[in-house]
Amino acid sequence: MKYEVFAHGQRLEAVGAHSGYRIRMSTVSTTSLNTWPVNVYVRGSESEDEVRIPVPKRHFASQNEAFDFGYECATLWIDAQDHRLA
Structure with a gap:
């Protein structure tokens, strides 16, 4: 599994990792439209x-679609950062 999902009321968070970075994603269902926007955050160390x-x-x-897309964006960003620093 790429990430683990936690519920905080109506907000959902997913936490995963890639190349030593911690990835945190969050979403809230827009109940009127039943859609899921996603926000993505990365941390190199605590x-x-x-x-x-x-x-x-x-x-x-x-x-799931929101978190999969967010995770993909985060891994691309992390890989680009690692490449830039090398």
Whole structure:
């Protein structure tokens, strides 16, 4: 599993990892439209601040679609950062 999902009331969070980075994603169902926007944050270590990853604004039909897209965006961002620093 790429990430683990937790419920915090109406908000859902997913936490995963890639290449030593922690990935945190969050979404809330827009009940009137039944869509799921996603926000993505990455942290290199616990002593660093989270960085918000720019994610194209899309609304997904399910939380799984939202989290899968967010995870893909985060891994692409992390790989680009690692490549830039090498």
